[in-house]
Amino acid sequence: MSEQIRVKIADYAVKKEEGMLITVGLGSCVGVALYDSFTKVAGLAHILLSDSTLFKTPSNPAKFADTAIPLLLEQMVSIGAKPSRLKAKIAGGSQLFSFERSATSVGEKNICAVRNVLAILRIPITGEEVGGSMGRTMKLFVQHGKVVISTVGSEEREI
Amino acid sequence: MGRQVLITDDTAFMRMTLKNILEKNGYQVVGEAEDGQVAVDKYLELRPDLVTMDITMPRMDGITAIKKIIEADPEAKIVVCSAMGQKSLVIEALSAGAKDFIVKPFQAERIINAVQKVIG
Amino acid sequence: MPFRKLSVKVKRIEVSRVPELPISEEFKLDVLKEMGNIGAGNATTALSTLLNYERVNMHVPEVALCPLVDIPDLMGGAEKSVIGIYIRVFSELSFYAVFLIDFESAQTLVTSLTGEDYPVMEEMGRSVLLEVGNIVTASYLNALSHLINLTFLPEPPLLVVDMAGAILGTVLAETNAAEDYILVLKTAFVTATGKIEGNFLIIPDQHTLDIIVRMLVNGACQ
Numbered sequence: 387m388s389e390q391i392r393v394k395i396a397d398y399a400v401k402k403e404e405g406m407l408i409t410v411g412l413g414s415c416v417g418v419a420l421y422d423s424f425t426k427v428a429g430l431a432h433i434l435l436s437d438s439t440l441f442k443t444p445s446n447p448a449k450f451a452d453t454a455i456p457l458l459l460e461q462m463v464s465i466g467a468k469p470s471r472l473k474a475k476i477a478g479g480s481q482l483f484s485f486e487r488s489a490t491s492v493g494e495k496n497i498c499a500v501r502n503v504l505a506i507l508r509i510p511i512t513g514e515e516v517g518g519s520m521g522r523t524m525k526l527f528v529q530h531g532k533v534v535i536s537t538v539g540s541e542e543r544e545i
Numbered sequence: 546m547g548r549q550v551l552i553t554d555d556t557a558f559m560r561m562t563l564k565n566i567l568e569k570n571g572y573q574v575v576g577e578a579e580d581g582q583v584a585v586d587k588y589l590e591l592r593p594d595l596v597t598m599d600i601t602m603p604r605m606d607g608i609t610a611i612k613k614i615i616e617a618d619p620e621a622k623i624v625v626c627s628a629m630g631q632k633s634l635v636i637e638a639l640s641a642g643a644k645d646f647i648v649k650p651f652q653a654e655r656i657i658n659a660v661q662k663v664i665g
Numbered sequence: 666m667p668f669r670k671l672s673v674k675v676k677r678i679e680v681s682r683v684p685e686l687p688i689s690e691e692f693k694l695d696v697l698k699e700m701g702n703i704g705a706g707n708a709t710t711a712l713s714t715l716l717n718y719e720r721v722n723m724h725v726p727e728v729a730l731c732p733l734v735d736i737p738d739l740m741g742g743a744e745k746s747v748i749g750i751y752i753r754v755f756s757e758l759s760f761y762a763v764f765l766i767d768f769e770s771a772q773t774l775v776t777s778l779t780g781e782d783y784p785v786m787e788e789m790g791r792s793v794l795l796e797v798g799n800i801v802t803a804s805y806l807n808a809l810s811h812l813i814n815l816t817f818l819p820e821p822p823l824l825v826v827d828m829a830g831a832i833l834g835t836v837l838a839e840t841n842a843a844e845d846y847i848l849v850l851k852t853a854f855v856t857a858t859g860k861i862e863g864n865f866l867i868i869p870d871q872h873t874l875d876i877i878v879r880m881l882v883n884g885a886c887q
Contacts, residue, residue: 394743395737396734397734410828411743411828411834413831413833414835414838434837434838482831482832483825493835521830521835556793557789558792601819603821628711629803629819630803631811652714
């Protein structure tokens with residue numbers, strides 16, 4: 387079925403063979419797209435925060451890089467993906483508001499956390515568009531794993 | 546002249562609004578400041594009869610600016626015009642030397658009455 | 666130099682002296698909603714007063730608790746390009762406030778308040794929006810301050826234009842929002858110039874909400 391699945395904030399979804407996964411409004415959030423090209427299994431997560439261990443009672447594990455990505459991977463495996471074949475593409479982690487005093491921005495922390503988690507899971511990042519000051523939309527085409535990014539007022543581009 | 550005013554607010558819109566109200570009522574706006582530091586500098590340069598002062602501003606807030614202006618000129622007449630109407634802030638502003646405290650949003654009459662009371 | 670804390674005497678909150686009570690999530694949400702109600706009247710009155718020389722025909726404030734994931738839809742969708750005015754309040758208790766408004770409402774607001782069609786994205790237009798954000802947030806905080814006898818010091822407002830989802834996600838990430846419900850004050854005005862709709866989000870950080878809940882439960886505030 388060629389359908390479009392929208393991944394909302396602090397959420398993730400998987401799809402096989404056909405269709406598209408899309409997530410909109412990646413500001414300081416990071417979109418993580420994982421793809422197994424052999425079985426055509428795709429997964430997309432919209433990550434809000436970097437570290438679930440900073441919270442006493444973490445609510446939704448899909449919010450955090452350290453918990454969302456492993457869950458995404460698990461779900462992809464359950465529909466046929468093999469971890470060793472996975473490739474990742476990431477987008478987002480921008481700083482929309484320019485504060486005069488900026489320590490590490492939330493966007494940067496998220497990017498860092500995502501890179502770390504992917505490294506631990508041994509998933510290489512083969513494409514990325516991160517940082518900057520604008521919000522992004524990320525589309526993952528399931529048939530071939532193509533990832534396309536767009537921002538307000540710009541053309542779409544592949545990463 | 547006795548009716549020269551320096552306006553301080555970090556938004557152009559509020560400066561424009563205050564300027565219109567004051568000028569319509571016969572006051573002369575001799576300067577505009579977008580933060581506390583500029584207000585202090587312009588006060589020393591222009592020596593207006595009255596200053597209107599916002600509180601929440603970048604670089605230097607209004608209360609600090611009031612203190613610095615009063616330090617330089619104990620006779621300075623300052624009226625606060627801010628969205629922050631919390632009791633402790635009003636007290637702090639008045640203790641620092643402001644003559645009145647007007648909470649935004651305000652009616653034009655409120656500003657004019659306050660200014661008249663201070664400089665006529 | 667960044668905005669400095671004012672030297673105000675803030676009432677000490679002795680949370681340690683407040684006995685531990687089992688507080689349910691539901692109760693916390695009720696408190697959050699009540700906090701919204703307290704400030705909503707003041708905030709929307711402020712907005713009406715600002716618009717006052719424009720005959721305001723209708724004004725609908727509505728306080729709601731909205732699940733985090735549904736918030737972008739309030740603005741017409743996560744990809745819709747909107748204006749966000751962001752104000753951080755770092756005091757003894759911390760809040761994050763965001764005023765979201767679409768371009769059409771923003772233009773109506775600017776025209777209503779200035780009497781001229783200043784383009785929304787140029788200096789005067791932007792400063793109108795910043796000031797409205799400032800006044801609405803301050804009015805809300807003034808009401809809360811009066812109730813719980815604490816002082817809140819907002820930072821100068823910041824303006825951004827981007828996809829609603831991006832703005833929200835960024836703010837939510839910054840607030841370390843572990844809560845999954847956000848307080849939303851929906852305001853809608855119909856003036857002679859046109860319709861103005863905006864969503865005002867108040868996000869206390871987790872620590873703040875816990876303290877306020879305890880204070881209210883224990884009657885610590887008069």
